[in-house]
Amino acid sequence: MPLLCSICKDKRALLKRPKTGTPVCKDCFYWAFECEIHHTIQTANLFKRGEKVAIGASGGKDSTVLAYVLKTLNERYDYGLNLFLLSIDEGITGYRDDSLETVKRNQQQYDLPLKVLSYQDLYGWSMDAIVKQIGRKNNCTFCGVFRRQALDRGAMSLGVDKIATGHNADDVAETIIMNILRGDIARLQRCTAIITGDDPSGIPRVKPFKYTYEKEIVAYAYFKKLDYFSTECIYAPNAYRGHARAYLKDLEAIRSSTIIDIIHSGEMMSVKEGVKMPVQTKCKKCGYISSNEFCKACVLLEGLNKGLPRLGVGKTSKVNQQLKQVNDSKSCECQNKSTKCCLNNVPKTAPSSCPNRSKNCENGDAKFDSPSVKDNQMDKTTKICLTNSEIL
Ligand code: SF4
Ligand code: ZN
Numbered sequence: 001m002p003l004l005c006s007i008c009k010d011k012r013a014l015l016k017r018p019k020t021g022t023p024v025c026k027d028c029f030y031w032a033f034e035c036e037i038h039h040t041i042q043t044a045n046l047f048k049r050g051e052k053v054a055i056g057a058s059g060g061k062d063s064t065v066l067a068y069v070l071k072t073l074n075e076r077y078d079y080g081l082n083l084f085l086l087s088i089d090e091g092i093t094g095y096r097d098d099s100l101e102t103v104k105r106n107q108q109q110y111d112l113p114l115k116v117l118s119y120q121d122l123y124g125w126s127m128d129a130i131v132k133q134i135g136r137k138n139n140c141t142f143c144g145v146f147r148r149q150a151l152d153r154g155a156m157s158l159g160v161d162k163i164a165t166g167h168n169a170d171d172v173a174e175t176i177i178m179n180i181l182r183g184d185i186a187r188l189q190r191c192t193a194i195i196t197g198d199d200p201s202g203i204p205r206v207k208p209f210k211y212t213y214e215k216e217i218v219a220y221a222y223f224k225k226l227d228y229f230s231t232e233c234i235y236a237p238n239a240y241r242g243h244a245r246a247y248l249k250d251l252e253a254i255r256s257s258t259i260i261d262i263i264h265s266g267e268m269m270s271v272k273e274g275v276k277m278p279v280q281t282k283c284k285k286c287g288y289i290s291s292n293e294f295c296k297a298c299v300l301l302e303g304l305n306k307g308l309p310r311l312g313v314g315k316t317s318k319v320n321q322q323l324k325q326v327n328d329s330k331s332c333e334c335q336n337k338s339t340k341c342c343l344n345n346v347p348k349t350a351p352s353s354c355p356n357r358s359k360n361c362e363n364g365d366a367k368f369d370s371p372s373v374k375d376n377q378m379d380k381t382t383k384i385c386l387t388n389s390e391i392l
């Protein structure tokens, strides 16, 4: 006898919900999935009637399902939202060009306006050119920092009120683990928020999938036959996030509620009074919000444009010091330019009295902190397959 759906008790169950472990039929799964997202949107007051909302669209499963579900809920519950697709073209041949084709098809399928912004137009550098310059290290650091700003710039040019991103529960739990491991209190406090950047200077970002399991997004896309792109980026996969992900999967195998438990624990954490937190100000160069004199994107760009690609990779306080040194280095008197110190463009042979010689340099080789990989919205491929135990 076939297993019946635990909700309607009528139709045959087609999958076990990864979130609850209960057997459900296809229609009840769709209904429960959409209702939970609607509930998240309502409870957290993510949107107001009449708002223009840009959906960060990469062509991947998360943003494709987000666009589909937001459009469905907007019509079903009459949210009164004006929805747009906003895509960033990082300039990654063989990856982003293909995924953008998916977004263009989604635009037709969902009948939503689309805006595409490229790194090349915004920064004068494509990711392909950046990787050519910096090599296959720290690629995601550059890409993540530039994407965050690009999304904001795109949203501003569209005049939107909010940006909706496809960050799901697994992403949030991974970010909490990463921030705990790094001891990054400021980000740890921010990363569980369902609305971020809602200070007067920024466009708020919302995460309607904050409590939605990645496996359920995959199942929804699979059963609905949504058109999405699932190839992995050709550049460095985010190794640090990969470790956090693997750790979470191991925990999940022992305790199925791990993801939601970690999110709830993260939400309960609070920073002790008196702990010094970074103060948000504006970048002196581009005016973008920053907790330092210059925003990370400007520092990274400065490094690229000056042929010092490692400038900006590392802790921001040190990075600002480095940037100041680079800008001051014009007054260097040293003549021997044949062997340069990698940080300051100063010859290795420069006398130790040379004001431009970096304190970080020993024999011309700068020491760097391990790269701080930005919490970025990356296309993870749909490796998380729905196992036999979940598809009935
Ligand atoms: Fe950019 Fe993501 Fe590729 Fe890293 S993995 S380079 S963040 S698209
Ligand atoms: Zn049912």
Ligand code: ZN
Pocket (backbone or CB within 6 Å): 283, 284, 285, 286, 287, 288, 294, 295, 296, 297, 298, 299
């Ligand atoms: Zn800047």
